Amino acid sequence: MRAWNPPAVPVVPGDGVTPLLHDTASGQRVEAGVDDVARLYVCGITPYDATHLGHAATYLAFDTLQRVWRDAGRTVHYAQNITDVDDPLLERAAATGVNWRELAATEIEGFRRDMEYLSVLPPDDYVAVTEVIPQVGLAVERMLQGGVAYRVEDDVYFDIAAAQEVAPWLLGEESGLDRDAMLALSAERGGDPDRPGKRDPLDPLLWRAARAGEPSWPSAVGEGRPGWHIECSVIALMHLGRDFTVQGGGSDLIFPHHELSAGHAAVLSGHPLARVYSHTGMIAYRGEKMSKSLGNLVLVATLREQGLEAAVLRLAVLAHHYRSDWEWFDDALEAAGERLARWRAATANRALAVGADAELEERAVVERMRAALRDDLDTPSALRAVDQWSATHPPAATGLVPAAVQALLGVTL
Structure with a gap:
């Protein structure tokens, strides 16, 4: 899929330096990008609404990382997904009476405009989930054959216990959460811990079998569509390979999304997904975390359409450290x-x-x-x-x- 036009980036005389990044898994600052090519994966949008400042802060943080790498003489290979078929998108489309593909296309184009406005360096590989359905199906089939996945009716789930026996991955290693916290977040963030028939309530969905009224595709494991976490594992391995330099995203993705994506990738490749797991803080507005569900959003498109110069917005966001949680005030x-x-x-x-x-x-x-x-x-x-x-x-x-x-x-x- 087409990304957006890149901004001009001048070459600055002198010697740039390889950054030290906080690694969520180890809690330590580690040198990120000692190879000639720095490989970066940042989770993309689910295109059912416009880009808000929380999104902008995340993409500006990893844009800064790209710029520092380039200044240090590194070649950067950047991949980003688009979750262009998922429950929130289908639910919004149904609620508004808009075809889900049209809604996704509209919001993806709006995201492109916002990123180009903000002078964010585009990914080299900008990949929609609907572009990799066959590859996801094959990955899920491999997991079934390897004994690290199982069926509940026609759906396919990842077997966490079996995966931990065969792959260099441990649930909780990245997030540091205990089981009770994981169960609560799983229920809150797209999981189904109470579904009967699962071997472990935390086992995540790999493949959702076709349902009436929902989009579906043929695959090696039957008609259906991917689960959430497996899409990033497959896209990242396809375009960046194993052990890539940095996986990035907001701190709300640490569990379950990033931790389980890493588990899927470990099973598929026999290696860790990434060397460094880097996460941005959350932005509050009017006393609460900025989120689509709460409706307390400051939209990039609104500021852009009001004529705000992008440099002003960049400076307002970069005035805060990327890992900190902070609150947006309009006087910023x-x-x-x-x-x-x-x-x-x-x-x-x-x-x-x-x-x-x-x-x-x-x-x-x-x-x-x-x-x-x-x-x-x-x-x-x-x-x-x-x-x-x-x-x-x-x-x-x-x-x-x-x-x-x-x-x-x-x-x-």
């Missing part, structure tokens, strides 16, 4: 706009004659930005480095800081 845009104005005013003071002191100062600023971003993508510290430069820099400037701001933060001055 005013503060970000004032910051952008200060930076641009400093840039406008450039002179034709460039002094050696100015060049040394700008190089020092860029190195402070790089050091901040190496340290678990510390964008607030990177922004403060530019703040200090904009307040004190001499009238002669080299243009190095504006180039670094565009390359590393996605903001054009």
Whole structure:
């Protein structure tokens, strides 16, 4: 599937650095991307509603990671899925009287516009679930044949206990949750722990057999459609291979989605899904977590249509560390706009004659930005480095800081 047009990313002189990322599974900061090619998978949208700030914050975080990798001389291979057939999409389509394919197409196109507006680097592989139905079916068939899946009526479930015996994967290793917490989240986040016939209430659905009135496809395991977690396992293994560099997403995906996707991939490949599991914090608005179910959304499309410059929105989001939970206040845009104005005013003071002191100062600023971003993508510290430069820099400037701001933060001055 087509992604969106990439933004310009200037090459900044000097030596970029490989980032240290917080790994959710180990709780440690680890060097992410020591190979020449850094491979990244970030879970994509279920296209039944518009992009909100929670989505934007996640994709801006991993956009920053891509930019830091590129600055360090890495080639980046980025894959992202689209869950373009799933219960929330079908339910919204039925409630609104819109064909589910039309609803998905409309929201995917809106997502493209929002990402391009925000200057987010697009994935190399942008893959809809409906494009990989045969491959998912074959993967599920392999699991059945390998004894790590079983049928309940015509549906197919993943056997967690059997998987833990044959694959290098342990339930709870990534999330650190106990069983009671897992059961509660499974029920809340798309699981069916109370279904009779399952070997373990936590066993997730791999393949949903055809139901009347629902879309379905032929496959190696019968007519139906994929479960939620298996789609990401198959797409990631197809396009990135095993042991890829980073799997990313919001912290609400740690369990069950990311943990069970990793389990599926371990069974299919015999290896861990990823080396680092990285997650963004949640954004609250009006006192509660921003979510479609609560309806307390700040939509990117609304801000875009109101004429807000994307650089302002990027700065408002990047002012918070990607792993932190924080609350959105509408005056954040005013503060970000004032910051952008200060930076641009400093840039406008450039002179034709460039002094050696100015060049040394700008190089020092860029190195402070790089050091901040190496340290678990510390964008607030990177922004403060530019703040200090904009307040004190001499009238002669080299243009190095504006180039670094565009390359590393996605903001054009």
